[in-house]
Amino acid sequence: xxxxxxxxxxxxxxxxxxxxxxxxxxxxxxxxxxxxxxxxxxxxxxxxxxxxxxxxxxxxxxxxxxxxxxxxxxxxxxxxxxxxxxxxxxxxxxxxxxxxxxxxxxxxxxxxxxxxxxxxxxxxxxxxxxxxxxxxxxxxxxxxxxxxxxxxxxxxxxxxxxxxxxxxxxxxxxxxxxxxxxxxxxxxxxxxxxxxxxxxxxxxxxxxxxxxxxxxxxxxxxxxxxxxxxxxxxxxxxxxxxxxxxxxxxxxxxxxxxxxxxxxxxxxxxxxxxxxxxxxxxxxxxxxxxxxxxxxxxxxxxxxxxxxxxxxxxxxxxxxxxxxxxxxxxxxxxxxxxxxxxxxxxxxxxxxxxxxxxxxxxxxxxxxxxxxxxxxxxxxxxxxxxxxxxxxxxxxxxxxxxxxxxxxxxxxxxxxxxxxxxxxxxxxxxxxxxxxxxxxxxxxxxxxxxxxxxxxxxxxxxxxxxxxxxxxxxxxxxxxxxxxxxxxxxxxxxxxxxxxxxxxxxxxxxxxxxxxxxxxxxxxxxxxxxxxxxxxxxxxxxxxxxxxxxxxxxxxxxxxxxxxxxxxxxxxxxxxxxxxxxxxxxxxxxxxxxxxxxxxxxxxxxxxxxxxxxxxxxxxxxxxxxxxxxxxxxxxxxxxxxxxxxx
RNA sequence: GCUGCCGUAGCUCAGUGGUAGAGCACCCCCUUGGUAAGGGGGAGGUCCUCAGUUCAAUCCUGAGCGGCAGCACCA
Numbered sequence: 210x211x212x213x214x215x216x217x218x219x220x221x222x223x224x225x226x227x228x229x230x231x232x233x234x235x236x237x238x239x240x241x242x243x244x245x246x247x248x249x250x251x252x253x254x255x256x257x258x259x260x261x262x263x264x265x266x267x268x269x270x271x272x273x274x275x276x277x278x279x280x281x282x283x284x285x286x287x288x289x290x291x292x293x294x295x296x297x298x299x300x301x302x303x304x305x306x307x308x309x310x311x312x313x314x315x316x317x318x319x320x321x322x323x324x325x326x327x328x329x330x331x332x333x334x335x336x337x338x339x340x341x342x343x344x345x346x347x348x349x350x351x352x353x354x355x356x357x358x359x360x361x362x363x364x365x366x367x368x369x370x371x372x373x374x375x376x377x378x379x380x381x382x383x384x385x386x387x388x389x390x391x392x393x394x395x396x397x398x399x400x401x402x403x404x405x406x407x408x409x410x411x412x413x414x415x416x417x418x419x420x421x422x423x424x425x426x427x428x429x430x431x432x433x434x435x436x437x438x439x440x441x442x443x444x445x446x447x448x449x450x451x452x453x454x455x456x457x458x459x460x461x462x463x464x465x466x467x468x469x470x471x472x473x474x475x476x477x478x479x480x481x482x483x484x485x486x487x488x489x490x491x492x493x494x495x496x497x498x499x500x501x502x503x504x505x506x507x508x509x510x511x512x513x514x515x516x517x518x519x520x521x522x523x524x525x526x527x528x529x530x531x532x533x534x535x536x537x538x539x540x541x542x543x544x545x546x547x548x549x550x551x552x553x554x555x556x557x558x559x560x561x562x563x564x565x566x567x568x569x570x571x572x573x574x575x576x577x578x579x580x581x582x583x584x585x586x587x588x589x590x591x592x593x594x595x596x597x598x599x600x601x602x603x604x605x606x607x608x609x610x611x612x613x614x615x616x617x618x619x620x621x622x623x624x625x626x627x628x629x630x631x632x633x634x635x636x637x638x639x640x641x642x643x644x645x646x647x648x649x650x651x652x653x654x655x656x657x658x659x660x661x662x663x664x665x666x667x668x669x670x671x672x673x674x675x676x677x678x679x680x681x682x683x684x685x686x687x688x689x690x691x692x693x694x695x696x697x698x699x700x701x702x703x704x705x706x707x708x709x710x711x712x713x714x715x716x717x718x719x720x721x722x723x724x725x726x727x728x729x730x731x732x733x734x735x736x737x738x739x740x741x742x743x744x745x746x747x748x749x750x751x752x753x754x755x756x757x758x759x760x761x762x763x764x765x766x767x768x769x770x771x772x773x774x775x776x777x778x779x780x781x782x783x784x785x786x787x788x789x790x791x792x793x794x795x796x797x798x799x800x801x802x803x804x805x806x807x808x809x810x811x812x813x814x815x816x817x818x819x820x821x822x823x824x825x826x827x828x829x830x831x832x833x834x835x836x837x838x839x840x841x842x843x844x845x846x847x848x849x850x851x852x853x854x855x856x
Numbered sequence: 857g858c859u860g861c862c863g864u865a866g867c868u869c870a871g872u873g874g875u876a877g878a879g880c881a882c883c884c885c886c887u888u889g890g891u892a893a894g895g896g897g898g899a900g901g902u903c904c905u906c907a908g909u910u911c912a913a914u915c916c917u918g919a920g921c922g923g924c925a926g927c928a929c930c931a
Contacts, residue, residue: 312926320859321860322860322861323860409860410860410925410926411860411926412925413859414927414928417927417928419858423927424859425860426859426926426927428926459867466922467923468922470921470922470923517931521931525930525931544931546931577930578857578930579857580857580858580859580929581928581929581930583924638931671931672931673931674931696931723931759888759890760888761888762888787887787889788893789888789889789890789894790889790890790891791889791892791894792893793891793892794891795892795893797892798892807890807891809890826892
């Protein structure tokens with residue numbers, strides 16, 4: 210007998226080898242009917258599994274959040290069956306559940322096209338309508354290998370081989386069709402329901418390795434109810450509306466063109482935003498004791514051999530051709546650090562100079578793979594808010610901690626309160642001895658522990674010269690973006706021959722801490738655009754206000770408003786065109802101008818403005834001076850606001 | 857980089873082996889209108905590039921470039 214504890218606390222005994230289904234049926238046939246799986250001691254398993262020991266039991270119905278994964282996994286199996294039914298000879302590989310859905314990777318000489326998706330979906334619906342029961346069998350390794358080999362399923366044979374000895378081989382059947390699978394599954398295909406949709410086809414490497422054959426992956430999404438599927442599709446449409454590439458064009462911020470793949474053409478408004486971010490960061494850096502510098506865009510390629518970049522990252526570098534009248538070739542900088550080491554080396558440094566903070570808004574170029582390029586998020590030419598802090602070994606922890614606090618304060622100014630931290634240690638491709646790495650990792654981790662924030666461990670993901678902390682922002686629609694980084698580097702300064710004179714009079718190699726907060730200005734702007742769906746906060750908006758006239762009678766007054774607003778420090782423009790106010794409101798709203806200052810006869814007579822805020826249909830009429838004072842206060846960058854409050 | 861899809865006006869997109877289209881935007885005219893598109897007219901194209909097939913290519917074929925999605929990559 211086994212003793213089972215139910216969610217309500219009741220405890221009952223059942224004969225050995227009872228299945229979940231037996232027990233559910235014993236309680237009530239309707240419970241058995243609506244149960245798709247069970248959880249024993251919190252672990253989800255097949256409802257038809259035999260229960261062999263005392264446990265807490267829960268019956269999982271279709272609308273249980275835990276069933277979502279099963280619905281999706283079952284849908285993946287049904288999709289695989291549909292595909293093999295439609296195109297016999299297609300090999301199946303793996304089909305896991307992912308966030309919001311599932312996929313299955315197939316191998317077939319002919320690729321799938323988007324037109325195939327509705328056909329596959331139709332066949333899936335037929336399989337689901339048949340309500341085929343899922344059944345499980347345990348096979349031996351040889352049995353499974355022979356079966357898949359005979360069927361020509363070579364990828365499955367590889368998967369069988371990859372299963373560790375001693376682990377049982379589970380085969381799940383739905384009718385005649387079967388698949389090697391870890392499970393669990395629901396009781397039958399009918400439980401999947403109809404709230405699913407195949408989303409797209411794409412290539413994916415077998416086992417995620419670019420050296421392996423390319424498979425075709427079909428992505429799908431599945432939900433318990435149609436309503437949730439509709440909501441999900443609606444959410445995707447909303448995300449598309451936030452796409453910074455579209456908004457960038459609509460807001461006249463930047464563009465790309467074929468002549469410069471992966472490089473931004475910043476328009477005046479986009480550049481205003483860019484400069485606003487730099488001005489902000491410049492103030493924050495000054496307050497934290499950084500010295501801003503500028504270093505050459507091109508340096509002798511030999512320098513990059515010394516740093517190790519040429520060896521480790523040659524394919525990422527932009528190099529100049531050798532000229533007839535010059536012996537040397539040059540490399541466009543992919544990073545600012547070697548330049549900053551040159552600055553450190555220029556003039557003898559004392560331990561009294563440390564920590565020495567060198568900052569640069571450095572524009573770097575990296576030959577990113579063409580397939581990686583994505584709007585502002587991944588480019589080949591970008592600007593870092595880069596800084597290098599030269600310290601003694603003893604100063605590492607304290608300096609990293611200081612960076613940590615400033616970094617969080619800065620993210621908070623931009624409205625990012627959820628920041629995850631990852632600790633990345635030594636990668637395989639690296640320079641420097643292991644004992645040096647030991648030291649660097651210990652010191653950086655000490656700062657992280659002192660900060661007292663939760664963090665995750667990103668094994669083997671450090672830079673080639675040192676371990677790093679990665680700061681990951683969560684945006685308004687739940688996406689994660691890695692922006693900031695703090696890296697401890699015990700290697701490069703030594704390689705490049707940097708030293709300082711210690712208190713003892715000896716020459717000592719300094720430790721260099723690399724840090725960036727925005728990371729890439731370009732990317733950070735892309736994130737801000739998507740975070741706010743283009744509705745940037747007033748202090749960041751390139752055009753903060755637009756004076757709109759109702760009739761040309763107000764042109765003169767509009768000019769006064771414009772001049773006064775500029776004098777108040779606002780970035781403002783005026784629209785005096787011979788257009789109706791509706792037209793102007795629509796146009797500037799679409800361009801995401803946050804404040805419209807509408808002036809007509811009434812306003813000019815009373816020296817006031819009618820204010821309409823982006824996203825609101827309401828207007829408020831205020832005296833001109835008061836309105837401008839309020840807007841100017843709101844448009845003050847958060848760090849300056851704090852400064853004003855303090856005085 | 858790999859796989860698939862795509863490239864026609866500033867934008868969104870139709871279309872055809874023989875003379876290239878729409879809506880919006882732009883310019884001009886009329887309209888002076890109170891908070892998300894007033895009306896009329898006009899201009900605008902190397903149909904991504906190069907080669908091939910053809911009497912004839914924007915269309916068919918091949919290569920290249922660029923974009924999109926996914927994968928791989930991301931110091």
